[in-house]
Amino acid sequence: MKRNTQTLPISIDAQQLVVTLNNKKILNNLSFQVSSGEVYALLGGNGAGKSTALKTLLGFHKPVSGQAVIEGLAVSTSLSAIRKKIAYLPENASLYPHLNAFENIEYFLSLAAVHKTHAEIKISLQQVNLQQDAWQKPLSKFSKGMRQKTAIALALLRDSPILLLDEPTSGLDPVAIDEFNQLVMSLAKQGAAILMVTHDVYGACQVAQRIGLLRDGALVGEFVADGGHQIDTEQVHKAFTAGVID
Amino acid sequence: MMRHLVREWRFLLGQNNVVILLCLCCALSSFAIYSGHQEIVAQHFTIERLQLAQQQDQQDILAKHKTPGSLAYYQFHLTYQTPSHLSFAALGDRDLYPWKHRIRMLALEGQIYESDVANPELAYIGKFDFSFLISVLAPLFVILMLHDIIANERNKGRYELLVVTASGSIVLWGYKTLVRFLALSLSMLAPFYIGSALNDVPLYDVLHVSILVLAYLAFWAALTLWFGRQSIFAPRIAATLIGFWVAVTCVIPITGNLLIEKNIEVPKGSEILLLQREIVNQAWDIPAETSLTEFVKTHPEYRVYTEMSEGFHWKWYYAFQQLGDQAVAHLAFDYRNAILTKFDLGGYIAMFAPPVLMRRQLSRMAQTDVISALRYEQSIRDFHQALRLYYYPYLFELHLFDESTLADMPQYSDFARL
Numbered sequence: 001m002k003r004n005t006q007t008l009p010i011s012i013d014a015q016q017l018v019v020t021l022n023n024k025k026i027l028n029n030l031s032f033q034v035s036s037g038e039v040y041a042l043l044g045g046n047g048a049g050k051s052t053a054l055k056t057l058l059g060f061h062k063p064v065s066g067q068a069v070i071e072g073l074a075v076s077t078s079l080s081a082i083r084k085k086i087a088y089l090p091e092n093a094s095l096y097p098h099l100n101a102f103e104n105i106e107y108f109l110s111l112a113a114v115h116k117t118h119a120e121i122k123i124s125l126q127q128v129n130l131q132q133d134a135w136q137k138p139l140s141k142f143s144k145g146m147r148q149k150t151a152i153a154l155a156l157l158r159d160s161p162i163l164l165l166d167e168p169t170s171g172l173d174p175v176a177i178d179e180f181n182q183l184v185m186s187l188a189k190q191g192a193a194i195l196m197v198t199h200d201v202y203g204a205c206q207v208a209q210r211i212g213l214l215r216d217g218a219l220v221g222e223f224v225a226d227g228g229h230q231i232d233t234e235q236v237h238k239a240f241t242a243g244v245i246d
Numbered sequence: 247m248m249r250h251l252v253r254e255w256r257f258l259l260g261q262n263n264v265v266i267l268l269c270l271c272c273a274l275s276s277f278a279i280y281s282g283h284q285e286i287v288a289q290h291f292t293i294e295r296l297q298l299a300q301q302q303d304q305q306d307i308l309a310k311h312k313t314p315g316s317l318a319y320y321q322f323h324l325t326y327q328t329p330s331h332l333s334f335a336a337l338g339d340r341d342l343y344p345w346k347h348r349i350r351m352l353a354l355e356g357q358i359y360e361s362d363v364a365n366p367e368l369a370y371i372g373k374f375d376f377s378f379l380i381s382v383l384a385p386l387f388v389i390l391m392l393h394d395i396i397a398n399e400r401n402k403g404r405y406e407l408l409v410v411t412a413s414g415s416i417v418l419w420g421y422k423t424l425v426r427f428l429a430l431s432l433s434m435l436a437p438f439y440i441g442s443a444l445n446d447v448p449l450y451d452v453l454h455v456s457i458l459v460l461a462y463l464a465f466w467a468a469l470t471l472w473f474g475r476q477s478i479f480a481p482r483i484a485a486t487l488i489g490f491w492v493a494v495t496c497v498i499p500i501t502g503n504l505l506i507e508k509n510i511e512v513p514k515g516s517e518i519l520l521l522q523r524e525i526v527n528q529a530w531d532i533p534a535e536t537s538l539t540e541f542v543k544t545h546p547e548y549r550v551y552t553e554m555s556e557g558f559h560w561k562w563y564y565a566f567q568q569l570g571d572q573a574v575a576h577l578a579f580d581y582r583n584a585i586l587t588k589f590d591l592g593g594y595i596a597m598f599a600p601p602v603l604m605r606r607q608l609s610r611m612a613q614t615d616v617i618s619a620l621r622y623e624q625s626i627r628d629f630h631q632a633l634r635l636y637y638y639p640y641l642f643e644l645h646l647f648d649e650s651t652l653a654d655m656p657q658y659s660d661f662a663r664l
Contacts, residue, residue, distance in 0.1 A: 055406065058406065058409075058410055060406060060409075080414065083409075083410050084413065086410060088406065088407060088410040088411070090403065090406055090407050092403055093403075093407065094402045094403040094404045094407075095404070095407075096257075096260075096404075098260050098261060098262070099257075099260060103260075107253065107257060108407075108408075108411050110249070110250070110253045111253075111408065111411050111412040111413065111417055111418055112411045112412060112413055113413040113417070151407075154411075158411070
């Protein structure tokens, strides 16, 4: 296992985060960094603390010790400024079922005070490959994957320098997963710092330049893509299932 | 700001359950206004009918009875309390306390309390009118509309996405709450505005009621939002708020009413009526001089006119009628005093029961409360007293009584007040 040497500006900096929920330590001195133009995957099993880590970065959980810094601003003190820089894609993105994809996106963008034209929204929906005949249908008629694509389109439209993705490919079919991964990589190339939490080893290896393996709230290892090659899936899978990092 | 309001308004219109709730509020409010308006129209019609009947009756009586004694005996005088412009919105106690009496120059208190078969203030919930809708039911609608604004988003898994996406909490929750609050308020106030136009309510009163209603609903909205922040479970929030509503709408008022009833004794109207009749009937069996001697204690100017040459004289008859009133005056005073005390104590209880406070405010504005009912009673007494003072010189001093003197007879309209 190799440690990456950071050369680009650090966008996300988790510094020894300790988070306790209901008297249980969920994050235990968790530290990692994500640079601009980088995709970082936090990989872990159920209850490893992946979502808690994400929610701590989003300011929903207050660390008992340590701190989270986003683009040089501490989450504890500059939350609203930080949230403006972040696009967040939750797992099972529940948008409003009575609105169609267009209306949902317009509503959320209006909340974010982001102004996009219909044409821009269309482009975004095309980017995520949401079939055009579904655009005007209420989300209640959407499959889980279609809802996820709508949420991804929304995240893209935010034009945020930082993307936090919680199990982003959950519910997507293999083709859509591939398309999504391509999209994520292209966003990273454009300079976005992308943190995704997932338990999908294959997906993480395909898209991430670095993978942090999370267990019991602590980072137990990190894998780094070497010289433009993908991280070795087998090695990560072995470590993930064995629970041991060499 | 308009952009956010338009966004949330369009969003609200897309939520069928919210739209149905708003329509229900509007329908209930319309029904409340309609039934209140119909009731007031019926009261006006009754007054007009009584006025017509009174005119006809007066002509017949005046044609038949030429002496002051018999005219005073047979002539009924119509008294009534005209409903105020706002009465349609708050019928108040007008269905409990009489607002019309036809009285004669006999003993009065019995005539006033003839219809009082029970203490009317025992009744708690009156007719379904606008004041009932606003004070009692509207809080439930506020709770339904606002309790889960945040909790519902959590339950549906949208909370984090919304919070991270929105540019601020005012943009996210503030406008949504404001639009829902305004939509709810408007759904209930719009029928009131139509009712106000139909009843010629002055603009000042319309504004006053609007401010009062908005302030009251804002209180419930603030309470709902505050409770809403204390828990993430919508059913728990709703249950807590409904529990609070039950406490301030039912438990506190009923307990308070029971305590007041237990501690404040109100003479029964029927007691006043019976005692007075007893005194008046007894007067027939005692010497006329006894009654007249008692009478001149309050009217010393007639001391020299108490002799009776015949077995019956109207002056004696009306003297003992007045004595009947004097005999029950303390009871009537106690009655009014007790009613007022209960009203005042009810005011203290209302401090802890906002629905009661709201209803009192509205019925006070509409002049349909106990205070107005007692004022009407007092106006009858004042009028009746003026009638006595008008007739007594003709009865005791035997002044010439002819058609020209009828023009000086007091009219109730000169004493009427809300």
